[in-house]
Amino acid sequence: GQDTEHRLHTLSRCQCLVSTCHIYKYTFIKEKMRWKDAQMYCRTNHTDLAILFNGPDEKRLRQSAGNMDEPEAWIGLYHRQPSTRQWHWSLPEEKFHEDDTRWDTDEPNDGGQQENFFCSTCKMCFSHEACSSVYSAGKQNCSIVHEEKKWREAQIHCREKNRDLISGIKQLEEFTVTESQKKKMWIGLFRDKWRWSSGNRFNFRNWESDQDETEGEKCASIQLTGLKKWKSADCQCLVSTCHNYKYTFIKEKMRWKDAQMYCRTNHTDLAILFNGPDEKRLRQSAGNMDEPEAWIGLYHHQPSTRQWHWSLPEEKFHEDDTRWDTDEPNGGGQQENCVIITRDKKWIDLKCDKKNEFVCCDETNVSFLFNL
Template structure:
């Protein structure tokens, strides 16, 4: 685990001969503990679990943990019953509700509780919110990325996503919005995550291989239906009684669904994956499959209900349990 100690440490930068003041040190504790146990240990032995306030802190943590091929706790925790709070992505820029420029009826979650947690700006420079998982353009690169991918790219190539009302009122931003984009991501997000030591830092540095916590808010429940149906009948059932056949887009989704699949009464379960022979491509249905569309080879995706939970193709006329979202 990582802990930090709020002690002054003076060090010399040999390349510039400037004196650098570090207000705290990070220590790597090579012991296995739960997050709560780690927090208690750090508070007893030092100050608290580590708070990470910027990319410089991240690099320091990476240097300290070099050689340890394991995860380590930091002081970030989710107040699951807490109020979502708005932050600007750029550390040091404070969010002020009195300076907001929301579009009419924003922010809202469009009927899905707690599902929209990332900010966008429209051509008229009004702000809106949407789910962080949807690809959008963003200010610093002309490609479409999810909010967290955009943040990661901007931090790697530049400084951060555009943050704060001062930056959003820049003349260059106005020109871009007038001529090139209908809407794009800005560095505005909200979450229920807090730092153990009470620090109000907005800094987040999530692993992009896993589901982004802002995207998890209000996520759809997944339900195992222990009835044996063809793929098309399973799709009809899910859309009639729930939302859709399940889509799996990241490791968090996969782990969550595997827990449900363990209780299946068939060796495989249908998921929302179908194959198009003419295009030779697999894709998720996600409300995009037309009812009158012909599938020229009738092949669909299943997840095995045990073992390594691998995915296989099966003829759509076979009958299995299925997972709805």
């Protein structure tokens, strides 16, 4: 593999017309939801969260949005850990087939899972480094861009000129280079962990910047103002700027209901915890907890159904957000209806009239997001 930070010359080609059309109608839902809830809503009332096959799809999506004040919206692209990276061609119409590859010896070697772009290397067989031939009136219509760029910069450069990085083995093999043109160049082969909600293996991406795929679950949003690119965000966000909860540990022991009242009076509510950034911020604010446990804002008030709720009414509870300790929740004979967090950040259900220290939260940076 080649260092993806290298700035290399670029192989580009004109974008072909789509032979098989994917015409999607896009509908904007002006209700703030987390990505998973938005997906469920769309599958119930429409087909799915928005998928984008190519540039024209994205253009039609933006046209359907009109002059919206909201800065961004969910689309149906996501990745989870663990997840395998899949190779794609930059040109949306071109499908990647493993049988067609021409890897060099010991490639791809991943480079510590950091090498996600393919740099062609000139050898006796010129199939890798050749530029595609796109025929117009019997003439080749392609070019080698003699500017050194990173892969993402090269892709943006080509697309800004209504072209794309060369994509597909057939296109590569049809074009030849002169002896003086033999050098390392980027082609349109890349890989990532992102998947479409619909299950389609569409390869179109329009990221604002390279994506860090070492983190946990992420979902994609599309910017409707500014750079008008795609961004990755915590899937638990309800809004374009997430509910960035600030956590405060209260070193006074109270029953759960009294702790709830204290937090609602002096902060926002008892602590709400989702995956990712919330949990990280709580750890940072906790430091070394003096007590082994503290109340958070999770409870249920109907022991027979055991349906859990967050203290903050607007927040929906999702079972896949939980961090239950082993054999929890056990109910305690339907008597344990409130939840504490332990020093090692596990959850345990307890009787609500037990006195514990507790964690309050404050909402910051709230702005609305509408969902596709």
